[in-house]
Amino acid sequence: MSTITEPSPVRTAAVPARRDTGFRPEVEGLRAVAVLLVAVYHIWFNRVSGGVDVFLFLTGFFITASLTRSVERSGGVRATHFLTRLARRLLPTAAVVAAGTLAAAYLWLPNSRRPAVFDETVASLLYYENWALAAKAVDYLARDGAPSPLQHFWSLSIQGQFYLLWLVLVAFAALLARTRGVRLREAVFLLCAMVFAVSLTYSLVTTDTRQAWAYFDTGARLWELAFGGMFALALPYLRLPTALRVPLGWFGLAALLSCGALLDVSTLFPGAIALWPVGAAACMILAGTTGLPYAVDRLLTWKPVMRLGAWSYALYLWHWPILVVYLHRTGRETATLAGGAAVLGLALVLAALTTWLVEGRVAAFAKRFPGRRWSLATASAFAVPLLALTLAAQHVYLQRNESADAELAALAADRETYPGAAVLTDPELAASLPEAPFIPPLDNVLDMPLIYDDGCDAGLDGSEATPCSYGDPDAEHVIALVGGSRIGHWFPAFHEAAENAGWRLVSLTKSGCQFSTEEPRNDDADQAASCVEWNGQVVDILDELRPDLVVTLATRAFPEGESAYPGFADRWRTLDEQGVQVLALRDLPRLDEPLPECLEQHEIAECTSSVATSRTLGDPAAAYPDVPSNVVFGDLVEYVCPDGTCPAVIGNILTFRDHSHMTATFSATLAPYVEDLVRRATGWQ
Template identity: 55%
Template sequence: MSVTIPGVAAAVSPAASVSTRSTVRTVPGFRPEIEGLRAVAVVLVAVYHVWFGRVSGGVDVFLLLTGFLITGSLVRSLERDGRVAFVAFWSRLARRLTPAALTVLAATLVATFLWLPSPRWSDILREVRAAALYHENWALAAASVDYLAREAGPSPVQHFWSLSIQGQFYVVWPLLLALTAMVAARVRLPLRTALLTVAATVLAVSLGYSVWITGTSQAWAYFDSGARAWELALGAVLALAVTRVRLPAAVRVPMGWAGLAALVACGAVLPVATLFPGYVALVPTGAAVLVILAGTTGSAFGADRLLTWRPLMRLGSLSYAFYLWHWPVLVCYLHLTGRSLADPAGGSLVLGLSLVLAWLTSRLVEGGVQGLTRAPSRSTPAWSLGVAAAFLVPVLVASAAWSAHIAEEQRVRAEQAAAEVSEPARYPGALVLSDERSVHPVPNLPVLPDPADARADVSSHHADGCHVSLTSTELVVCERGPDDAERTLAMVGASRTAHWYPAVATAAARQGWRLVSFTKSGCQFSADVPMRDGAVFTECQEWDALAMEELERLRPDAVLTSSTRAAPGGERVPPGFVERWSQLEELGIDVVGLRDLPRRDYAGAECVESRSPGECTSPVSYSQAPADPAARADLPGNVRVFDLTEYVCPEGACDAVIGNMLVFWDRTHMTATYARTLAPMMEEGLLEATGW
């Protein structure tokens, strides 16, 4: 399929084309310094990932280069043929890009099965499909605002987010340019002027949106196609304008070096991961613009002498495959070694192995596809799409079948677990730590919930939508118990308040109380200005205000909430907590403060899945103070506090398994299965604190 633009080809006659070449440098199909720039960008990406755990800005260069090269190609097609052959364009891209990408995804599936922990399998499989279908950036954007997903280990395919944005650009940009060319021909506007106007408009609108959304929700903005489109549009503007730029070599030589220096320094100087992609991303993209404008200077002292160095250009030709391989290799290395960053030797191994795999992919996969489709009869769009499908379909089928198998296994285990946990003698959980323990010693049995299912082991409070996400401002109020109950208890706070819900609900039911609950991820019940990712957490502010309005309307007898915040930096009672409790005192509402549980230096489910439970432990002192700060603080008269740490982290240690039950599914949250066994202790604590 192609669209011919009437008047466009005629507007660029052979004579005009010759005249143009004599006065203006056209955008060539191949610029050697760009291969070198690709190499520098991919090395920065990999080195910063491997040894520094930081983002370099190199990916932003890739996005700009995509806009630059694709726009140049499309404009030449429009000027030469007066049309965009959409099917041919997309099929060529599919033939070039998908074989290598899907080979890496297939290898990642194998590596996931062999080396990565089963609690992460479902998420990885979901992301593999998203990566294969070029919407991984949106999957990561959704995960970035899922508070309960933030502590999950890194996905081995999360680097596909940038490739997804590029893939979406490949679909939209030819359509936009063809439409622009059609309009330009009808109104007799010069083609390049029309295209430059449209590209500049996209640049301005997207950059404005990017600045706004980055300040509002940076974690989401980082993966948002709309917030990244300006980087591609900047490349497009450069492609359309570079032919008109005339700079002397005396200017271009220092310009090239300035661009390289700014690009190399960007990741070291700027906290890219927390500031991008707003206006700060103009640093690496602006640096790339300087290098491209400098071009090939012919000077012995120009940056292009480095960028056109043959080994660097060869690495540039492997940059796509190298980028694809470096991240899954790094993720597997870090998991197998238990490290958070690579040491010098390990990092060199990761980079060396990635380079070898990139070379093999280039020779065997990309080279094989080129050989297969070299014959004229096999260079058609149908053949190209067929080749892409031959790589795509097996990855989608394998990941979908594996996901279905996991879901069925989880269903079976859930049924078995429901029967097992009803027998306290076999699965007592926290009861082994109470005076009412039903059996001693506890028999040695498989842990419940199974580590592979632990992330899904949440209470009905979550399942019923009573706990809202980071981005939500809605107050979802859930109620249990008789409407005419003598006592009403409200449960309010963040996720580390919500994970007590199974114990609180059981205690309330036993006492005949009415239980009202509303909680929000990452949002403390506090009068302090909430912050997240360096910016005001406005969604929390709005939600917290609604929570106070609801409590004023409900007038419960007491509010159960967290009384402290425990973190590796120390445990404290935030001033905003006390201020909020004073406001409740004015309303005649009592407060029951429950001490925050210690955080752990290990992820519960993943640790138990890969090591023996005895190796999965963390000292209480890692994040808790020696004594409860709330018990010693000057609190309003309506506040009573209590502490159940001894039933979750007994004798100063937070073990991953107690009474054959998995206690923690990540570093900060309890499993609902274990929380239910805390009901007797919770009931006793509530009765003592409230005096009911």
């Protein structure tokens, strides 16, 4: 006769010294302080405050406590119930703000920003925006992009990924409590502590070596949420005398307010220094509600502050897209006092309306129609139509972009209408130049050399040198184009010159890396190491290839000036030993600002930069000692920046795609001058 065995009950913790309640009024005030810090620092100081770290900490605090109580009540985490309720609470507001941002981008932002807005709307609604931004943060070719009006969704994406992970963690803790006889809260605390230790260690290492990536990396941020979970479980057992809680609360508030002012959060976090805002928030919660008129909780539980805390989610979502639109329309980097007040005021109004109309009405609906299906249906009603619309818009844009690429190629072939640099040397051509819209248009401004689509560039993180060959494979003369992206943007000119002259062209490039023996000046240790490895491989490839000519840089131009580098000359000496000739090009100037951004706000004539912005009066290459005899120096600046200025458009073609790289279309028009320079440098007929 079979019997039914009841599952072992989950062992709960002993009665805590202080009751564990779900609602803590002072936390609403803490939310208000955190969101105001985020908004104020963004709007007026163009800095990061540490307020987002408070939100991550609070998410870990509440979610850990909620899931633990769920197991204690029902024996399980009730995953579908938990996730559908979260979706009902979070997705409607997020979808409304995302829809408003899409509308604002269509009305007030340039067409060139739409593809990024489409991409990030999808990433935000599907909770992977942090990974999209992490990829952009380390993408050398995307670094000059304008700030996205949706990039603040990165923290929500981390929280969304945390919800899924914590369901598994608490469920595993419940399993341990049933099968191993440990208390549930002890098991959850132990697992939180393990995540905290592993994540913080990873964060320290990654922040030190790849801070731009670590800032958005869930693994490097998870310790902040785990710390919130540990604190939630420990808090009922922490009893401090009122005499200590009062100064502790004020200390926490002062520490939180000063964090963004004293630390450059955007370049230091999320390493151990992020314990500053997280610890400050913990101090304020530990201080609790004293009810004393001189305690910090008197401020935090003040009704206007608590109301602002209730609006904090919507305010966080609204303030950033409003700010991005304002900065673009005014052409400013930070807001004026009055302009910032208008941005914050509008964000507050929209946050209040969104909270009342969306969160309030949805909550009222949920009370009438409880259940997981209705919760999921409610969230889907807001998010799914917007997601479908955005995906459709993406598809349409991609199709248009493909046809635009074909149209661009056809227009660029018309050298009478689009002669580019040729107008600088042909007066008749310049005089007869017809009026025409410049190419590439701003909505197709990432006009890149072929080597990137062909996978020939190693990128910032790659270390493998990939030689790509173009032109006549049996050509008498072989040219190798070697260096970083500032050599890569010359590829279209050399490619067309090689096609015209019957040469073979080999590309060997790596973004952000120079052909040099010097240690790369890079804060990212992994990228610096990959550059060293790539250089070693390039030397071996060139030794085997033995090209007739290597084209590389002679100098580097930066906003702070132009310099020569001994490591460049070391490579030239190695090539001299291999019997290879070198054409060392002087670096082109950098513009005052990314050209597309300037043209989106100003007339063409206003977007001219001076050569002197990033170039010295004399050529720094003249200072190289003992230049080997195989080196010839070249400078083609007169065909890009004539008469000491860099125009936005030459011969109806946009010159730069950002602030330091030529468009591929314009670069191709430099082919005749490149060919002439090569022939003069080598003596080839």
